[in-house]
Amino acid sequence: MPETDELYVMEGGVHGITTQESWDTIKDWLESIGKLDTTDMDSEVRIVNSDLGMDDTKETPYSYPALKDHMDLASGAGALVNTNECHIQIADNGIYSMSDGKIGAYLNTDAHASSDALGTYTDDVVKSGTIDELGKESYQLINGELTIEQGAELTGEYFEKGTPFVPTDGITLSVPEVRVFRLGQVYGYDYMVQRKYHGVPIAYHDYGNYQIYGNEYNFEEDIKHAYVVDSDGVSAYAGVNDSEPLENLYSSDEILGIKDAADILSGKMAKFLNVDVQSVCLTYVPLNLGDGSECKIYLPAWQFDGINRTKDENIRMYLDAFTGEVYYYTYGEAA
Structure with a gap:
């Protein structure tokens, strides 16, 4: 049980990013990974915008227009660079994915x-x-060893600094899980990143x-993988941005207790499912309630x-x- 005095029903929003902010973010990021001098931003920074369309005769990402030619647009969401050397993609709340190419x-x-x-x-x-x-x-990484715990700490610090916007008020980050993967003759760490x-x-x-x-x-649960392959920290990642408003x-400080929740769930599911429960926790579940809108609602749930x-x-x-309403899905064959 997390230590909290009350729970909330929340609506997810959009931070927003201008074309100039996107341009500046990409420039600063290229400088931070040492590739600003070798990247022609005028030709490599592209913009994905439904009003501008794309040229199907050209190879991606050059099928999309150059951002420099459309700096007058209000929104910079959809800016990207994707070369053999590096990759960055910016969405409504900031950087959605990046790779320094290592x-x-x-x-x-x-x-x-x-x-x-x-994660290819x-x-x-x-x-x-x-x-x-x-x-x-x-494990042996590209340039020496790093404990899994140290890599997780570097990952948390990376996102806490902001990409480029700092996490929304009330949001903290944790790194609950890892996969150790073989990378040629060495190894890398694949971390799952979670918001709280x-x-x-x-x-x-x-x-x-x-x-x-x-x-x-x-369901719109968070999906975020961050990859650490050397002692510098996060080399690549993709997933939900922590600056989502x-x-x-x-809000309320009165919720269904775990016993009441289990009884309600059993009564609603027993008729057509035989469920062997492995774990229970209190969480916020992000849902789109299927009314045709783009509204994402966060509900406190067991x-x-x-x-x-x-x-x-x-x-x-x-x-x-709060209400005892049940939402569920199935996935994959049980081990």
């Missing part, structure tokens, strides 16, 4: 650096678990498909993770801690 360079690939950010080279996992479990272990709001975790999940029963809602719509023995598939169930 992974591809070490492997001597000829692919765009966005592949690093998307991280599938050969040799160990995975929580930071509490594996934190003291260390006033100490209460925001639900997160991994890439992959899941099955929702009904069309009344969609959160507006409190309702999160039940387990196995649906009826089909031997993993299942995650959320019970609204």
Whole structure:
């Protein structure tokens, strides 16, 4: 149980970023990774904008217009660079993904650096678990060894500084899980990054498909992977930005207790599911309630993770801690 006096229903928003802010952010970032002098920003910084369209006769990213020719636009969301040397993509709340190119360079690939950010080279996992479990272990990285715990600390510090905007008020960051992957002759760390709001975790999940029963809602849990391959810290990442504004719509210090939540859940699910619950925690679940809008609502919920023995598939169930409403999905074959 997190230490908190009250819980909130929140609405997610958009920070917003101008074209000039996008340009300046990319310039500063290129300088920080030592590639400003070798990157022609006039030709490499592109803008994705539905009003401008794209040229299908050109190879991505050059199918998109050059940002320098459209600095008069109000929004800079959708700016990107994607070369073999480096990659950065800016969305509404700041940098969504980046790679300084170290992974591809070490492997001597000829692919765009966005592949690093998307975890293309991280599938050969040799160990995975929580930071509490594996934190003291260390592996040979590109330039020496670093414990998993040290890498997690560097990851947290990186995002706390802002990318480029600092995290929203009330938001802190944690690094709960890691996968150690083989990178050629050495190793790298793939960290999951999680937001917390006033100490209460925001639900997160991994890439992959899941099955929702009904069309009344969609899950928008955090997905964020950060890759550490040397002692400098985060080399590449992709995922939700921590500067997303959160507006409190309702708060209360009265919630359903865990026993009441379990009883309600059992009554609602027992008729058609045989669930073996593995873990329970209190969290905020981000949902789009399926009304055709782009509104993302964060609900305080009891999160039940387990196995649906009826089909031997993993299942995650959320019970609204205020109302008792149940939301759930299944994913993947149970181990």
